[in-house]
Amino acid sequence: MNQIRNIVILTGAGVSAESGIDTFRDGGGLWEKHRVEDVATPEAFARDPELVLRFYDMRREAIQTRQPNAAHHALARLDAEWRGELLIVTQNVDDLHERAGASRVLHMHGEHLNAWCTACDVRSPWTGPLLDRPPCPECGEAALRPDVVWFGEMPYGMEEIFAALRDADLFVSIGTSGAVYPAAGFVRNARDLGAATLELNLEPSQGTGWFDEARHGPATEVVPAWVDELLARQ
Ligand SMILES: [Zn+2]
Numbered sequence: 167m168n169q170i171r172n173i174v175i176l177t178g179a180g181v182s183a184e185s186g187i188d189t190f191r192d193g194g195g196l197w198e199k200h201r202v203e204d205v206a207t208p209e210a211f212a213r214d215p216e217l218v219l220r221f222y223d224m225r226r227e228a229i230q231t232r233q234p235n236a237a238h239h240a241l242a243r244l245d246a247e248w249r250g251e252l253l254i255v256t257q258n259v260d261d262l263h264e265r266a267g268a269s270r271v272l273h274m275h276g277e278h279l280n281a282w283c284t285a286c287d288v289r290s291p292w293t294g295p296l297l298d299r300p301p302c303p304e305c306g307e308a309a310l311r312p313d314v315v316w317f318g319e320m321p322y323g324m325e326e327i328f329a330a331l332r333d334a335d336l337f338v339s340i341g342t343s344g345a346v347y348p349a350a351g352f353v354r355n356a357r358d359l360g361a362a363t364l365e366l367n368l369e370p371s372q373g374t375g376w377f378d379e380a381r382h383g384p385a386t387e388v389v390p391a392w393v394d395e396l397l398a399r400q
Pocket of ligand 1: 283284285286287288302303304305306307
């Protein structure tokens with residue numbers, strides 16, 4: 167492999183699964199007994215805000231009881247020790263990358279531990295419930311919603327992500343299904359722009375064929391092994 171300096175890593179649900187965080191994909195389209203279209207779309211929020219807020223209050227509470235696993239810790243070590251550019255683009259809305267110590271993290275689908283005020287557009291750190299319609303810390307309006315990108319909404323940070331992909335020597339996809347765009351298209355962008363590509367996933371994903379190399383196994387095993395290898399070559 168050529169000299170690697172700039173790395174973009176995309177992480178998905180497979181990284182947090184071994185920390186006990188499930189997604190709607192685990193339950194055959196159901197998420198904690200809810201259909202995705204009933205809790206994770208702007209239309210659902212307009213139709214039944216209490217159901218949606220209660221659902222996210224439950225998720226927000228649950229993730230605070232979970233702990234980062236060996237995959238999060240390995241990526242945090244890479245973040246700390248890698249001397250080139252690095253961007254961890256995560257589809258996960260938990261804060262386990264940060265709690266493991268990583269700082270170069272971009273949450274393209276938002277964060278459970280933020281509330282977004284639809285009145286003043288300010289995002290505030292948030293750990294408690296939203297169901298009781300608390301006032302926005304910034305403007306005082308009772309207009310907070312989960313700061314999570316719902317189906318049908320635009321992911322965050324796309325310009326920054328594509329800028330990083332343009333400069334990347336290596337693109338690594340970890341624990342993602344390869345099914346949800348635009349993230350599923352990153353590997354093709356990276357390839358077109360000349361980066362080497364690697365998939366680390368529990369099993370071959372829908373996009374496996376697009377990668378130069380794929381390694382399959384639990385994230386807590388394949389990710390630390392890959393990070394060790396990469397740092398040894400630095
Ligand atoms: Zn506000």
